[in-house]
Amino acid sequence: xxxxxxxxxxFWLGLFAVTWLLSQYSFQLYKALDARWIIRYPKKWQLPLxxxxxxxxxxxxxxxxxxxxxxxxxTRAIAAVLxxxxxxxxxxxxxxxxxxxxxxxxQLAPSLGWVAVVVCVIAIGHYxxxxxxxxxxxxxxxxxxxxxxxxxxxxxxASVLIxxxxxAVGGLFLGIAAYRAPWFNRLLQPVLDLMQxxxxxAYLVPILILxxxxxxxxxxxxxxxxxxxxxxxxxxxxxxxxxxxxxxxRMAGCTKRQIxxxxxxxxxxxxxxxxxxxxIMLSLNMVIIASMIGAGGLGFxxxxxxxxxxxxxxxxxxxxxxxxxxALDRAxxxxxxxxxxxxxxxNLLQRHPWSSTVLLVILxxxxxxRFVPALQTYPDAMTLTTGPFWSDAMEWINVNFFDxxxxxxxxxLQGLLLPVKKFFSGIPWAWGIIATGLISWRIGGWKLGxxxxxxxxxxxxxxxxxxxxITIYLCGVSVLIATVxxxxxxxxxxxxxxxxxxxxxFMDTLQTLxxxxxxxxxxxxxxxxxxxxxxxxxxxALAPAVRYxxxxxxxxxxxxxxxxxxxGCTKRQxxxxxxxPLATPQLLLGxxxxxxxxxxxxxxxxxxxxxxxxxxxxxxxTKANAGQGIVAGLSVAFIAIxxxxxxxxLAEGQRRRxxx
Amino acid sequence: xxxxxxxxxxxxxKLYGPNAETFLKNTxxxxxxxxxxxxxxxxVRAANVxxxxxxxxxxxxxxxxGKSTLVRCLSRLVEPTAGEIHFEGENLLNKTDKELIQIRRxxxxxxxxxxxxxxxxxxxxxAAFPLDVQGVPKAERLARAQExxxxxxxxxxxxxxxxxxxxxxxxxxxxxxxLAVEPDLWFLDEPFSALDPLIRREMQDEFIRxxxxxxxxxIFITHDFDEAIRLADRIAVMKDGAIQQVAKPEELxxxxxxxxxxxxTRHVNxxxxxxxxxxxxxxxxxxxxxxxxANATIETIGDRVxxxxxxFHVEQDGEVIxxxxxxxxxxxxxxxx
Numbered sequence: 001x002x003x004x005x006x007x008x009x010x011f012w013l014g015l016f017a018v019t020w021l022l023s024q025y026s027f028q029l030y031k032a033l034d035a036r037w038i039i040r041y042p043k044k045w046q047l048p049l050x051x052x053x054x055x056x057x058x059x060x061x062x063x064x065x066x067x068x069x070x071x072x073x074x075t076r077a078i079a080a081v082l083x084x085x086x087x088x089x090x091x092x093x094x095x096x097x098x099x100x101x102x103x104x105x106x107q108l109a110p111s112l113g114w115v116a117v118v119v120c121v122i123a124i125g126h127y128x129x130x131x132x133x134x135x136x137x138x139x140x141x142x143x144x145x146x147x148x149x150x151x152x153x154x155x156x157x158a159s160v161l162i163x164x165x166x167x168a169v170g171g172l173f174l175g176i177a178a179y180r181a182p183w184f185n186r187l188l189q190p191v192l193d194l195m196q197x198x199x200x201x202a203y204l205v206p207i208l209i210l211x212x213x214x215x216x217x218x219x220x221x222x223x224x225x226x227x228x229x230x231x232x233x234x235x236x237x238x239x240x241x242x243x244x245x246x247x248x249x250r251m252a253g254c255t256k257r258q259i260x261x262x263x264x265x266x267x268x269x270x271x272x273x274x275x276x277x278x279x280i281m282l283s284l285n286m287v288i289i290a291s292m293i294g295a296g297g298l299g300f301x302x303x304x305x306x307x308x309x310x311x312x313x314x315x316x317x318x319x320x321x322x323x324x325x326x327a328l329d330r331a332x333x334x335x336x337x338x339x340x341x342x343x344x345x346x347n348l349l350q351r352h353p354w355s356s357t358v359l360l361v362i363l364x365x366x367x368x369x370r371f372v373p374a375l376q377t378y379p380d381a382m383t384l385t386t387g388p389f390w391s392d393a394m395e396w397i398n399v400n401f402f403d404x405x406x407x408x409x410x411x412x413l414q415g416l417l418l419p420v421k422k423f424f425s426g427i428p429w430a431w432g433i434i435a436t437g438l439i440s441w442r443i444g445g446w447k448l449g450x451x452x453x454x455x456x457x458x459x460x461x462x463x464x465x466x467x468x469x470i471t472i473y474l475c476g477v478s479v480l481i482a483t484v485x486x487x488x489x490x491x492x493x494x495x496x497x498x499x500x501x502x503x504x505x506f507m508d509t510l511q512t513l514x515x516x517x518x519x520x521x522x523x524x525x526x527x528x529x530x531x532x533x534x535x536x537x538x539x540x541a542l543a544p545a546v547r548y549x550x551x552x553x554x555x556x557x558x559x560x561x562x563x564x565x566x567x568g569c570t571k572r573q574x575x576x577x578x579x580x581p582l583a584t585p586q587l588l589l590g591x592x593x594x595x596x597x598x599x600x601x602x603x604x605x606x607x608x609x610x611x612x613x614x615x616x617x618x619x620x621x622t623k624a625n626a627g628q629g630i631v632a633g634l635s636v637a638f639i640a641i642x643x644x645x646x647x648x649x650l651a652e653g654q655r656r657r658x659x660x
Numbered sequence: 661x662x663x664x665x666x667x668x669x670x671x672x673x674k675l676y677g678p679n680a681e682t683f684l685k686n687t688x689x690x691x692x693x694x695x696x697x698x699x700x701x702x703x704v705r706a707a708n709v710x711x712x713x714x715x716x717x718x719x720x721x722x723x724x725x726g727k728s729t730l731v732r733c734l735s736r737l738v739e740p741t742a743g744e745i746h747f748e749g750e751n752l753l754n755k756t757d758k759e760l761i762q763i764r765r766x767x768x769x770x771x772x773x774x775x776x777x778x779x780x781x782x783x784x785x786x787a788a789f790p791l792d793v794q795g796v797p798k799a800e801r802l803a804r805a806q807e808x809x810x811x812x813x814x815x816x817x818x819x820x821x822x823x824x825x826x827x828x829x830x831x832x833x834x835x836x837x838x839l840a841v842e843p844d845l846w847f848l849d850e851p852f853s854a855l856d857p858l859i860r861r862e863m864q865d866e867f868i869r870x871x872x873x874x875x876x877x878x879i880f881i882t883h884d885f886d887e888a889i890r891l892a893d894r895i896a897v898m899k900d901g902a903i904q905q906v907a908k909p910e911e912l913x914x915x916x917x918x919x920x921x922x923x924x925t926r927h928v929n930x931x932x933x934x935x936x937x938x939x940x941x942x943x944x945x946x947x948x949x950x951x952x953x954a955n956a957t958i959e960t961i962g963d964r965v966x967x968x969x970x971x972f973h974v975e976q977d978g979e980v981i982x983x984x985x986x987x988x989x990x991x992x993x994x995x996x997x
Contacts, residue, residue, distance in 0.1 A: 244776035247737050251847075252790035252837070253765030262793060266780040 011442060019435055023426035038428050047461045050627035057209055057626045079216045082162065086215060089158040093117065094151065114145045114378045116358075116365040117154075121327065123354040128334035140327035148383035149320035155297035156324065159215060159290070160283050163222040167279040171227045172272065175234020176260065185235065195228045197596070197640035199603035200289050201617040202633020205626040208293050218286075218295030226282035233275030237268040273336030280332050281512060284325045288516040289604070292621070298324070302516060306607075311394045311524055312387030318517045319386075325512045394524045409531045417477060417530055424473040429465040433457050436642065444649030452645070455638035462631050464613060471612040471639060474530060475598045478537035482594050486542050487587065490549025491575070504550060507543040515540055515601050523608055533605035541597040548590025552583030582658065588651035592644060599640045613639075663712035665746075666877050667734060667845060672743030674704040674729050674901075680741050692900065703729040704740070705901040716871065716878045718888045721898035727881050728849060730898065734879065735768060735847055736760060747845070765794050769838030770847040773854055775830040777822040777837075784809060784818040787836040794841075801840075808836040813866070828859040835870070846876040853883065864890060885924060889933050897921050909933050930992050931959040939992070940974040940982030951975050952984060958992045965989045 022029075030038045064071035091097045092112055112120075118141045125134035144153040178185035204221055211217040241264050249263035265272070291299035301317035373379075427435070433456045441449025459468045493500035518536045526532040556579050564578040580587075606614035613636045620629030673684055677700035687694055695702045703726045711717045721727045732738035734745060736752055745752040747763070755763065769790075777786050784805050785792075791801035809818055812832040822830055831851055838846065851867075852860040864887060871878065882888050888895050889909040896906045897920070905917035913933045916922035937954035949968035952961045954976035961984075965972050971983040990996075 242774060242776065244772040244774050245778065247732070248770070248772055248776035248778075248834075248837075249793075250737060251735060251764055251768060251770040252793055253761045253841075254793045255761060258793045262789075263778065267778060269780060 015435060015438060019427060019431065020423070022428055022431050023423050026426050026428045029428075038430070041429050041460045041463060041465055043463070045461065046463045047458075049462060049631050050625070052627070053630050054625065054627035057206055061209060075210045078220070079211055082166075082216050082219050086158060086162045086219065089161055090155070093154040093158055112362065113365050114150055116362045118142055118145070119361045120358055121331075123358045125331055125334070127354050128331055128338055133330060133334050137327040137331050140323045143323050144320055145378040146382070146384055147316065147320065148380070148385060149298065149301075149317065150378055152296075152298045152301050152317065153320055153324060156284075156287055156295075156299065156321070159219055159222065159295055159297065160280065160287075160328070163219055163226060163283045163286075164276070164280050166219075167223050167226040167283065168230055168276045170223065171230025171275065171279065172234050172265075174227075174231045175238065176265075178231070178235050179238045180260075188231070192228045192231060193641055194634075194637055195224065197599070197637035197644075198630075198633045199600065199614065199617055199636050200225055200286065201603055201606075201614075201621050202629045202636070204289070204293050204621055205624055205629045208624060209626055214294040215296065217293045218290035221293060222283050222286040222290050222295075225286050226279045229278040229282065230275040233271060233278065234268075237271030237275075238264050240271070241267045270336055273332070277329065277332040277336055280328050281325065284321065284328065285514045287321055288514060299516075302520075306520065306523075310387075310391075311520075312385075312389070312391035314520050315390040316385065316387050318514075318520050322513055322517060325514065326509070329512045394521075397525065405525055409526055412534075413531055417473075417534065420477050421470070421473045421530075424469040424476075425466065427469065429460045432465070432469070433460060440642065440646055440649075443646055443653070448645055448649060452642045455642055458638060459635045462635060464616060464632060464635050467611065467613045467616055467632075468635055468639060470610065471599075471602060471614065471636065474533060474537070474610060474612055475595065475602055475639075478534050478541060478598050478602075479591070479594050481534070482538045482541045482598070483545050483591060485538070486545025486590070486594070487549045489542075490546040490590075491553060493546065493550040494553035495575075500550060503546065507546050510539070511543045515604050518601070519604065519608060528609035530610055532608045533602070533610045536605050536608070537598050537601045540601040541594045544593030544597060545590045548586050548593065549583070552586025552590070553579050555586065556582045585651045585655045585658070588647055588654060592647040592651070595643045595647065596640060599636060599643070603636060663714070665710050666713045666748060667709075667711040667879075668746045669707055669709050669734060670744045670746070672704055672707040672730070672733055672745060673702070673741045674726075674733055674738060675741045676701045676703055684742050702726075702901045704733060707733075707743070707903055709734075709896060709903065709906065711877060711879060713877050714875050715893040716880055716891055718880045718882060718892035718895045719898060720882055720885060720888045720895055722883055725898040726901035727883075727898050729901075731847055731849055731879060731881050735764075735770060765790065766841060767844045768847065769841060769843035769845075771831070771834045771838045771849065771851045773850040775822070775827075775834045775854070777830055777833055779822055781821075782818065783814060783820050783822075783825070783833050783836075786822065786833050787840055789837060790841050805836070805840060808839045809833075811839065811870070812836045826859075827855050828863055831855065831863060832866075835867075839870075839874075844877060846878045848878065848880045850881050850883065852887065860887070867891065885928060886932075889928065897924065910935055910938060914938060929959075930995065931962055932957055934958050934992055936961060936972075936974045936984050937976065937981065939984050939988045941985070941988070943980070943983050945971070948973050948983070951980075954981060958989055962989050962993055966993070 026039050030036055036042075060071050066074075118138055121141050122134045122138040125137040144150050174188065178188045200221065203224060207217050207221050207224075211220055245263060245267055246259065249259045254263060287295065287297065287299035288302050289299070291297065291303050298317050298321045302314055302321070305311075305314035305317065433453050436456045437449045437453030440452035459465060489503055493503040518539050522532045522536045522539075526535060560578055560582060561574065564574045569577065602610070602612060603614035603617055606612070606618040609615075613632050616632035617629050617636065620626070620632060675684060675695065677698070680700055683698050683700060684690070689706070690698075690702075692702065692705075705726075707730055709717075719727045719730060729738060733740040733743075736745070736755075740753065743753075747767075752760075752763075778789060781789065784802060787809050788801040788805035791804060796804075806818065809815065812835050814829065814832050814836065817825065817829065822833065825833065831854075834851070838848075848867075852863045855863060868891065880888075880891060892909055894906060894908055895912055897904045897912065899920050905912060905921050907915075907917075910933050912921060913925045913928055913930060916925055934957065935954065936952045936956050936958070939958070940954070947970040949970040949972055950964065951973040952965070952975070954974050961972070965984060966986055966989050968986070971985045973980045974982050974984050
């Protein structure tokens, strides 16, 4: 008994007991002491942050100027710079080039037409890897044409084609600057943390105020959302270029600029391409959200049909986004893995077979399209629609399985969600701040403790404590379930290679789906509420738990396993005594990713009627209240940052204990 | 010997840790203990080396002995904490970045342990890289690169990428690249350590062949004593950042300056190092079986002397300086001496 009660166990048990007691009896406590502040943060202590932020934005837009130009001019200039290439791509892909306005408009050249675009992507697929990839991306784009999504898809493609280069190049330059100047890096890191944890909804409003409703605002939001991983990957991959290669560059007499552009960047290109892939996927992830501030395209179709509760159309447009995501993801991954090849010899045509073929097809299509309109625009008569099928399927499921779903929902709600909710909601804010500080201090030292306590205090002082607790409860339950499902799946995938290929392949696909897509079937089956939100979050956040578990187990050194086998471990002992303990740091990293994804998804589930911080952010968006949105968004970000630091500190401690 | 000094380092220090420079200013000749107390690591301590034109100078030591740091101080890839480095009579540490780039572009070449080839360039482009950054026109630099690629025996593989080559071939590219600018001073940082023993041997032969053609001044780093004695004109042995002894291989074996050097050289095959001159004794009779050159190692003459009936003359510059007997050779061969 005495040995079992280590100081660590006393600390954790004590902390939990106190929290539980306070949570259970906070109401009685408030009655007994007649101190209402115990359960509710007093209004008069609240920080007036919301108004100051809104006021600041107003000032920025109305009066701010930098001697030569006003802030307004600046945003207009940015908008113009974005608008021009975007419009060009729209003309190229959809509308064609015209001169003049209205009735006097004269078409100079038609748009590329679907045949030309499909041939283009096939060429890109083959260039990036092989015919299999070419067939895949070709089929994906063909799908868009056949299923009548072409027009919307091309609008989406145009904005992705603008956002990705800006995000990638911008990220590259920021990363290079941070690599070169340590002070800039120190400045940048917290900004990146915030950019990656503040929910997108929160900065939609300020962007809306600065840039107005429309594709440009959507592009700005997309770039802000998609850039941070590129910056991080750039910094990381520049640092991981072997020291010797850099020294070789210096000994060859490179100037600083030559070192960067002739040595470091080319050597790091494969990892940089991983960053570009990230930017593409995040840009697609933003498609639906960005359509809230005027992006149009597939995202708008999904959103509109969700609002109309038009299940079929929603799924159709959602699938189109998925198909496009898969095509772009696979193609860009192939580029990342693509190795240099020797150029074939010969004349211009022979050296660039694909460029010339594509050019020929485009020209032929341009000419033939005049006479055969079906080549230019995919004929409506030949489109297929799956909308009614999905609607019917959903209806059939709902008619036949309603009771089953309802029963599951009630059991989980009563047995898990509500008790946990009651526990978290009951914690008095003051103790919540102290407890978070104590947990962080115990795991990560006093600096982390102070930081965590301050961040929680910020949430309380903004009057968002109750909503934050709902966020934490929903996130906690979802992460728990995702981990309980995900880690065994990961173990299975690691132990059985055949199953692993299927499971990890499935997880890859899950990760390419834009977060919004998860909402559609969930809402259809379970309607709105905490339970639906939880299901959507679990689905979205499952992938990292599985992946990291599988990787962690596979990365256990062969020698350790052999040592285990030779010591006479059974398979079960091998797993529990050798592999899992060694994989804990990886498992914790997976947990960290799961939490981050859960929090980002949670904000989106505000659309299905949760009452957490996400809802606060979403309300701010509908009311265009920038201050409210940013404060709530920062609160979400702080929760995410505290969780991230705690789990990272745990993983770090574990790594040190294992001597890895 | 009358040779001119091309590179000389005087009292060079490289300390890692907080406030290394101020510490060194306040404590001019710190002992190892002083450094530890100040929280500093002495990667290079009070290094004094002279390198003569045309020699192969080997810096040798175990990993962590500071040999890599010292060579990086000599090429100023690493900024020394204190000391002077004179290259062709001028202090390298006073050079501006611009001047340094010029020196590296025309007078220095370096080969790296892990090859450090640029993965996105072909063999030919890698070899041409130092010329590329100088802005040499494409045709000209590729022609020169072709020459060095052929020199290292990679003709026919110009269009390959580094990952398509074996380790030995990759290092040949590394050597070609370092020779492209015809450097006066050639640094080789453990160039063969990452290679398999058989390939290493082959590359050492290749290196000797190249040096016999090119006669460069070479600073060669290795942790392999056999490699050192095989290639070196002179060897500097390093331990814990300090140079223990600088001497010819034979001297190192016969007169080690410290216990550490003695320990290091104990297991060396002496027949490979000791020359006839070292065993020469005054002439004692009239009958001789033949003559051996004074600088021949016992390994090369052992068989002949041992099989013959009478001692051999040891000859230097056409003059007999003594005799070498059968028993002296056997002493060396069986390790008595």
